[in-house]
Amino acid sequence: MSAADHYDRLLAEHYTWMLGGDIRAAASAQAELLRELGVRAGADDTIAVDLGCGPGPQSLALAELGFSPVIAVDTSAKLLDELEAHAAELAPEKRIEPVRGDICAVFPDLVEPGTAAAIVCMGDTLTHLPTTADVSALIGHVAGALRPGGHFVATFRDLTGELGGTDRFLPVRSEADKILTCFLDYVDDNTVLVHDLLHVRSGNGWALEVSSYPKLRLPPAWLTEQCRAAGLQVWRETTGPRGLCTLHVVKR
Known part of the structure; x- marks a missing residue:
């Protein structure tokens, strides 16, 4: 994507x-x-x-x-x-x-x-x-x-510096009803795949949306x-x- x-x-x-x-x-x-x-x-x-x-x-x-x-x-x-x-x-x-x-x-x-x-x-x-x-x-x-x-x-x-283990989970922003975290997956020397994990809370509880894209x-x-x-x-x-x-x- x-x-x-x-x-x-x-x-x-x-x-x-x-x-x-x-x-x-x-x-x-x-x-x-x-x-x-x-x-x-x-x-x-x-x-x-x-x-x-x-x-x-x-x-x-x-x-x-x-x-x-x-x-x-x-x-x-x-x-x-x-x-x-x-x-x-x-x-x-x-x-x-x-x-x-x-x-x-x-x-x-x-x-x-x-x-x-x-x-x-x-x-x-x-x-x-x-x-x-x-x-x-x-x-x-x-x-x-x-x-x-x-x-x-x-x-x-x-x-360019490669993180390892749980250091690859990076908090972006959080509030009582919304939390955004990204996870880095190092593909090669030129590309990292960024996975965004968005938790949103509504009257039905928490819902998770996930999407990924490459970054240079x-x-x-x-x-x-x-x-x-x-x-x-x-x-x-x-x-x-x-x-x-x-x-x-x-x-x-």
Whole structure:
């Protein structure tokens, strides 16, 4: 099952809950991160792209930072509907344009070459791509779309280290009536199979939903080198709790 199918089948309905249940709060946190990185709209360079936008925390953050239009791409109709509802509450000058599609297929034609002031690909979207060749191609398209001085920010989990035994069970979020846990099954050096186990309690008791999808095991150093090879200058590369990597590059 692909990542897109997995989200349609299981995660899209619960994704906002996974983020904490408050998209505005999540957007504020993302705006603070981008502001800290120095990602701001200029007087004339205001086009931004959010690849794998989900319900829109990064899109809303970019709009808050002055980018307009923010072109927001995702495969999930449900998550894009959520984003549209949030975007409708913004001031008219803060324009978000949702686009449904596979980022590998639609992104190359979304903006004119050399016009995007900022592109973000966050929340593990890069690891959802089918192959490392797709990641390399996407980085090339990012480099082509950015204007000189434009920013690209990506976040993803470093899954190259292999966990063993019960360490492969990772709690995602839990409340009194809902518990989400994922289990990692290492397929090979390039792929890990992620099994999401969602328990939901109703009047009939607890029900279990299970779905699985593959994720890429992207070495951070490899991704950094792909950006450098595409002519992008690395400004920041960090790894935080639970292997969450942040990569910030700028087009020369």
